[in-house]
Amino acid sequence: xxxVAIADRDHEQDHHDxxxxxxxxxxxxxxxxxxxxxxxxxxxxxxxxxxxxxMFRTQIGFPGALEAVTxxxxxxxxxxxxxxxxxxxxxxLFLGGFGNFLVPLMCGSRDMVFPFLNMLSxxxxxxxxxxxxxSFFVPGGPTGAGWTLYPPQAIAEGTPGVDGGIVxxxxxxxxxxxxxxxxxxxxxxTILQARCRGMTLMRMPLSIWGIFVATILGLLAFPAxxxxxxxxxxxxxxxxxxxxxxxxxxGEATDTRGxxxxxxxxLFWFFGHPEVYIVALPAFGIVSxxxxxHARKNIFGYRLMVWAIVAIGALSFVVWAHHMYVSGMNxxxxxxFATTTLIIAVPTxxxxxxxxxxxxxxxxxxSLPMLWAIGFIFTFIHGGLTGLFLGNxxxxxxxxxxxxxxxxxxxxxxxxxxxxxxxxxxxWFPKMSxxxxxxxxxxxxxxxxxxxxxxxxxxxxxxxxxxxxxxxxFYGETQFIPDSATxxxxxxxVAAFVVSAAQLIFFINLFxxxxxxxxxxxxxxxxxxxxxxxxxxxxxxGNWGHHLPVVxxxxxxxxVPGAKEDFIPQNVPKSDENPxxxx
Amino acid sequence: MFTLLFIMxxxxxxxxxxxxxxxxxxxxxxxxxxASNHDRGGIFFSAPNVGLWSxxxxxxxxxxxxxxxxxxxxxxxxGGVAMGVMEAWIPVGEPLLLWLNTAVLIVTSLCLEGAxxxxxxxxxxxxRSALIAACVLTLVFVAGQVYAWQLVxxxxxxxxxxxxxxxxxxxxxxxxxxxxxxxVLTRAAARxxxxxxxxxxxxMAAIGQTVGLCATYWHFLLLVWAGxxxxxxxx
Numbered sequence: 001x002x003x004v005a006i007a008d009r010d011h012e013q014d015h016h017d018x019x020x021x022x023x024x025x026x027x028x029x030x031x032x033x034x035x036x037x038x039x040x041x042x043x044x045x046x047x048x049x050x051x052x053x054x055m056f057r058t059q060i061g062f063p064g065a066l067e068a069v070t071x072x073x074x075x076x077x078x079x080x081x082x083x084x085x086x087x088x089x090x091x092x093l094f095l096g097g098f099g100n101f102l103v104p105l106m107c108g109s110r111d112m113v114f115p116f117l118n119m120l121s122x123x124x125x126x127x128x129x130x131x132x133x134x135s136f137f138v139p140g141g142p143t144g145a146g147w148t149l150y151p152p153q154a155i156a157e158g159t160p161g162v163d164g165g166i167v168x169x170x171x172x173x174x175x176x177x178x179x180x181x182x183x184x185x186x187x188x189x190t191i192l193q194a195r196c197r198g199m200t201l202m203r204m205p206l207s208i209w210g211i212f213v214a215t216i217l218g219l220l221a222f223p224a225x226x227x228x229x230x231x232x233x234x235x236x237x238x239x240x241x242x243x244x245x246x247x248x249x250x251g252e253a254t255d256t257r258g259x260x261x262x263x264x265x266x267l268f269w270f271f272g273h274p275e276v277y278i279v280a281l282p283a284f285g286i287v288s289x290x291x292x293x294h295a296r297k298n299i300f301g302y303r304l305m306v307w308a309i310v311a312i313g314a315l316s317f318v319v320w321a322h323h324m325y326v327s328g329m330n331x332x333x334x335x336x337f338a339t340t341t342l343i344i345a346v347p348t349x350x351x352x353x354x355x356x357x358x359x360x361x362x363x364x365x366x367s368l369p370m371l372w373a374i375g376f377i378f379t380f381i382h383g384g385l386t387g388l389f390l391g392n393x394x395x396x397x398x399x400x401x402x403x404x405x406x407x408x409x410x411x412x413x414x415x416x417x418x419x420x421x422x423x424x425x426x427x428w429f430p431k432m433s434x435x436x437x438x439x440x441x442x443x444x445x446x447x448x449x450x451x452x453x454x455x456x457x458x459x460x461x462x463x464x465x466x467x468x469x470x471x472x473x474f475y476g477e478t479q480f481i482p483d484s485a486t487x488x489x490x491x492x493x494v495a496a497f498v499v500s501a502a503q504l505i506f507f508i509n510l511f512x513x514x515x516x517x518x519x520x521x522x523x524x525x526x527x528x529x530x531x532x533x534x535x536x537x538x539x540x541x542g543n544w545g546h547h548l549p550v551v552x553x554x555x556x557x558x559x560v561p562g563a564k565e566d567f568i569p570q571n572v573p574k575s576d577e578n579p580x581x582x583x
Numbered sequence: 584m585f586t587l588l589f590i591m592x593x594x595x596x597x598x599x600x601x602x603x604x605x606x607x608x609x610x611x612x613x614x615x616x617x618a619s620n621h622d623r624g625g626i627f628f629s630a631p632n633v634g635l636w637s638x639x640x641x642x643x644x645x646x647x648x649x650x651x652x653x654x655x656x657x658x659x660x661x662g663g664v665a666m667g668v669m670e671a672w673i674p675v676g677e678p679l680l681l682w683l684n685t686a687v688l689i690v691t692s693l694c695l696e697g698a699x700x701x702x703x704x705x706x707x708x709x710x711r712s713a714l715i716a717a718c719v720l721t722l723v724f725v726a727g728q729v730y731a732w733q734l735v736x737x738x739x740x741x742x743x744x745x746x747x748x749x750x751x752x753x754x755x756x757x758x759x760x761x762x763x764x765x766x767v768l769t770r771a772a773a774r775x776x777x778x779x780x781x782x783x784x785x786x787m788a789a790i791g792q793t794v795g796l797c798a799t800y801w802h803f804l805l806l807v808w809a810g811x812x813x814x815x816x817x818x
Contacts, residue, residue, distance in 0.1 A: 185638055224644075227645060231652070255743055258745065259745070298611065317591075551616070557611075
């Protein structure tokens with residue numbers, strides 16, 4: 001029995017267009033609206049996390065300047081900053097936001113295959129955010145266990161937020177995973193089942209490849225976090241001993257026996273490392289598309305780029321314990337995980353070389369998305385190289401838990417994905433809204449964020465090499481931290497404020513352009529992929545009018561010799577290599 | 584290690600599937616419309632089937648991770664005992680009721696398989712009774728599992744004995760998956776029980792699809808239970 005989803009329908013238009021405000025913007029089942037809802041909510045949580053970081057950064061640069069930051073709240077802010085940025089901001093923004101918006105448009109479908117489930121996904125995500133934010137208002141406040149939530153400390157007396165905060169955090173994570181699973185099943189099924197005619201897997205833009213493989217990683221890796229969260233909830237609420245060993249707390253023995261804290265670390269990082277690539281792979285894909293479009297050149301080594309994405313995805317499951325070199329593992333394990341970690345550098349380096357080769361002798365337009373994409377190459381190479389240091393056990397041991405680690409992962413997982421997020425927003429905003437973003441404001445935003453970001457995270461590497469430990473509320477007088485480190489910390493804090501203020505420019509630009517921005521035509525970047533070939537901009541419900549597009553070529557026909565224009569859209573047949581007509 | 588092996592198998596299967604999907608094409612050379620799903624006489628797998636199997640991969644991953652955690656936690660107990668500092672891992676001593684429960688779940692699966700076949704013969708009466716039987720038997724199974732929690736000796740039944748808490752946790756998570764499936768199954772049973780139009784092709788196709796998906800889901804959960812039971816028996 002052939003199943004015909006909304007995504008496959010061609011001629012008939014019998015799916016009901018939403019007509020009321022509620023069905024159009026609130027309870028919408030349209031993937032574009034859901035993508036924007038997901039993205040906006042993720043950005044909101046990101047702003048909360050950014051403000052938290054400014055507060056604890058003020059404490060590090062200028063100890064005692066803010067009364068609100070006590071040792072207790074310091075740990076809470078650090079914890080919430082980390083967890084929100086990694087899970088609720090980046091994962092939700094790349095897969096929920098960009099994934100929802102781009103997958104059906106780039107694959108030539110009318111919508112996701114299960115639109116109702118998709119709507120449910122965004123509302124369950126909202127629920128998880130509400131639960132998380134509620135922890136700020138419960139007695140004791142949010143958890144301060146560090147974003148890795150290591151037991152026994154996370155659920156032992158004396159840790160901030162041990163009453164309600166940790167319970168709400170674990171609950172919120174479990175709910176988030178449910179939301180992600182509903183979304184993830186949709187992305188996978190839509191990419192596999194609802195591509196338009198002619199769109200083979202090897203003709204898909206790399207953005208879709210990145211989102212596709214990242215979703216598979218998410219579906220397989222999030223269960224580890226779910227299992228860990230359930231078991232820790234039981235340890236905390238009914239006193240089981242999954243992770244809790246026999247302990248003395250405040251002089252009294254607990255009832256727990258034989259639990260394994262290391263088990264939690266394994267479960268957490270079995271999720272945690274693929275999580276890095278759940279964020280990175282969509283970023284890799286999107287940046288490939290941005291570079292190709294704005295350099296007017298086909299992506300260099302498309303097949304290798306696809307296989308690199310798949311290889312990185314597969315390898316990401318066998319490197320998790322490189323986060324645990326100092327936890328007392330068997331040395332042979334350290335050797336194994338160091339080797340697998342360094343092997344990941346091979347497909348990653350292939351990608352970096354291919355991006356560079358795409359730029360080589362390209363017709364580079366320094367448009368806004370291109371600036372962010374090139375910025376990403378810088379920050380990513382930087383973060384990747386310090387990753388090679390930390391991947392080696394002997395180098396990692398002295399650097400573990402220092403600012404070097406913070407510098408490394410903020411370069412590779414903080415600054416780099418944000419470069420792509422902004423590049424993506426500047427690139428697809430015309431399709432989302434029908435308006436162009438302001439160029440001058442955008443350039444101010446880029447340079448302040450890019451250079452400012454370097455001012456924040458580059459000096460942290462030096463602090464780490466000095467041996468400055470992370471997670472300290474106050475450093476005081478020490479033998480090994482010189483006065484110059486204090487000055488560097490002050491400078492970092494000032495730079496962090498500048499970068500954060502620069503984000504205001506982005507929001508001003510967003511709202512100003514929505515209202516007064518230059519009107520965008522349907523294909524302002526003269527791109528080949530399908531999302532730019534919709535009959536309406538912004539695309540209407542159902543995306544394609546009466547007929548689904550038919551794909552005749554891959555997504556990277558730029559500057560083809562002999563063609564009239566420097567791009568040939570995917571839906572233009574061979575006989576008619578003139579990009580004027582759409583249908 | 585089991586988890587690792589399992590994940591690697593899944594990844595290998597995925598990669599093999601990619602190879603079937605013409606990933607060796609050089610897309611910059613190939614132009615024109617390439618035969619795709621739409622041209623092969625309909626879609627080989629239906630979208631809900633792909634969705635279900637993706638979900639089953641998630642479920643498999645959950646129980647795979649649980650299995651890994653189970654072994655690691657057991658090892659940590661044994662290590663502690665060797666050093667003389669921790670209490671032992673006290674094996675549950677699986678109640679005999681679990682064997683009966685297993686039989687009930689097997690019969691449930693058979694009922695659903697019967698329903699799937701009955702749909703193809705358009706024998707709606709058989710579909711109805713098979714679906715209702717499956718609903719009831721699933722409830723019996725879950726109740727039996729919960730009852731089995733009480734049937735162990737008192738010294739096993741402590742919160743700090745991870746062997747027991749794992750037993751409860753694994754059976755509970757498995758049971759919750761079945762109860763989740765019951766939402767779909769009871770709706771399907773209700774649909775065929777009320778003035779169902781046997782002559783309507785779309786209605787028949789829809790019910791066939793739901794029954795097929797439910798059968799796959801129950802078979803899969805039977806397999807998962809077999810795995811859990813084997814894990815419990817051998818440790």
